Amino acid sequence: MNHPLDTALWGVLPYLVLTLFLAGSAWRYRYDRFGFTTRSSQLHESRLLSVGGPLFHYGLLFVIAGHLTGLLIPESWTEALRVSEHTYHLTSLLVGGAAGLATAAGLALLLHRRLSTPSVRRATLRTDLLLHPLLSAVLLAGLTATATGAAAHPYDYRRGVSVWFRSLFALDPDVPAMTHAPFVYRLHALLAMALFTLWPFSRLVHAFAAPLGYAVRPYIIYRSRART
Amino acid sequence: MRVMAQVAMVMNLDKCIGCHTCSVTCKQTWTNRSGTEYVWFNNVETRPGRGYPRGYEDQEKWRGGWELRHGRLVPRTGGRARRLARLFANPELPALDDYYQPWTYDYDELLSAPLGDDVPTARPRSLTDGRPTAVTWGPNWDDDLGGGPEHLAGDPVLRAMNDTVRLEYERAFMFHLPRICEHCLNPSCVAVCPSGALYKRIEDGIVLVDQDRCRGWRMCVSGCPYKKVYFNHRTGKAEKCTFCYPRVEAGEPTVCSETCVGRLRYLGVMLYDADRVGEAAAVPGEKDLYPAQLGCFLDPDDPEIARAAEESGIPHDWITAARRSPVRALISTYRLALPLHPEYRTLPMVWYVPPLSPVVDALSGSGHDGEDPANLFAAIDALRIPVEYLAGLFTAGDPAPVEAALCRLAAMRSHMRRVNLGEPQDPRIAASVGLDERSMHAMYRLLALAKYEERYVVPTTYAAGSPEPQPVSGCSLDAEGGPGMLPDEEAFHAPPSALREPAAGRANLLTWNGRDTAGLFPPRRRGTSR
């Protein structure tokens, strides 16, 4: 039998977070579309941003891709492709570590910029006060978890955390898979849930606005007064 | 042929006295809010000079507008892939310093300072970070050539000319150049917007930013070669000159036109062939861009064209307005007005009658009769420098169209002087610039008398593609949305839905006051009002 707290944290909380994430985003999109913006501060400061912004975001893209493969693709599949756990682990340690470090460096630069440039500091939103520390914490916990992977007998998260993650979508949360995970992994997951809760209500909604349609649309857009 | 209509503007630079009334009234109307302190949808800059933002014409640096790459038209800042790759930091974005750091004064000090021997002072304070600041640059810092020759040296148009010219030029002349968004036929701001928030209106060609679609990628700011899209640093959205669309829709002139002290702005309809736009913007030679754009414009007096226009859904009163358009007269009929920087390939739609006065002044200054046609024609020919400079502004460096326009102005001046002094008229003056006496008088009337109704010929708006009214039985006023339909009292006074401000009264998480939920949720329905 699971401890009630474990059930609450790993069996119930994820669904609450997901609901809030989806409903919150839908509400924000429907009712505060004007608030969907990057709130760029480049007008105030460009030099640090031009390094920190891309470093953080490009690193993050790799990190996200890594999470998707690690969490969604079961170990048995990669094994079927004759990728041994050892090879996979080593790759994820190196690539994931590098991407994570780049992201952290980028974020550190962005934080430094935000604190040291008076006009950027002044342009900081209330939600940023929550968002930036939380994002840093998620990132640090994640990096620590990756770093523990360099130990002699590392924890194989794909047999634990990933199983739990996928079980959530089967609506049958595998709580023990998570309770047996090392502390940093549980901390990382909890902080991530906090981040997803904050997501719809912070500037992070700008990630939903990623303008992929631009790649295929014609250059000049005409619109009629009648339809606006 | 696809006929489209555009409300365009022409400014007669001879008459601009650089009073900045247009800038101030525009600012009071549109950008007197926090986040847009540094934003001037309309600005008046002294030429030669650096302009606003400083050196905006240097496209090697800012990469605005379009360029031809292997014969294809591509935004100068790069194609779609490069734009997407640079989303996280836009390398060509001007900094606030390139405009100026907005500031205010501690006016409160004047009242609250304790009684003493010293006169209390109101110190400048930055509007971006709230700290005391030193004011080192502002709007029109180099007005009327103030600030010395180093500002002149920063003029990209002047820099393209050689050094001797530059020195001589300083003595030669100075004029004012009022600028708004050009509402281009081939707007590069629209092309570089990743979210598709910027668009050109079909009905009147006005280029607008959809505030609900803008996501703050700030690409349009660098994509516009005239730097007429601005980033509101508080809302995180792009904003630009709206051509006062609510006024224009109602058939009224823009605020800058209405309040212009020199009465030098003209507004009117231009018909053009949208199918020719792409071709015209992509002609290889930069000097061919001005004639190519002229070739896009259509003659509304041609019955063939009028029919095609009506088939394209342009209402009859717009076609008649196009016939009476002062803008068309100045651009196409008299060939007096020229586009600003056609070499940016955006096909701008705010054109300028180049200033003749500096030539006349230079001539009079040297002891000659500045109104004598022979003197004037010779001076236009001899004063290479101003002509070359004007050509750098208006015709991608081709002096011929500038000279032709100046000669026409000179001929008009001389002709009208004879008329006013009761001297015998000389038809050769008009003929020498390819005009006759009648058009001389018409030109004079339009440029010098500039009656309000002749300066602004703006038809009220319509809605393209709106369905044909259905034949109804009974009272036609009872049609859906018609004045006979009264669902409730309010609807009678409600503006048409297109004009209704969608975000009015709504709070936004970024602007939320943090106390109550007013404006965060839809209003609770009262009864069955809908």
Ligand code: HEM
């Ligand atoms: C592909 C999607 C994304 C795009 C195109 C994008 C783009 C941007 C842009 C343009 C800015 C503004 C930079 C400036 O000040 O000019 C920004 C800021 C920011 N983004 Fe993203 N972003 C994306 C995804 C994400 C994601 C997934 C996260 C986090 C989970 C994130 C976190 C942030 C943060 C924290 C900032 C503020 C940085 C600061 O303090 O200045 N972004 N992003």
Ligand code: SF4
């Ligand atoms: S001048 Fe106006 S329409 Fe033309 S590119 Fe700039 S902002 Fe767009």
Ligand code: SF4
């Ligand atoms: S109001 Fe008219 S005269 Fe005065 S600066 Fe503006 S354009 Fe020139």
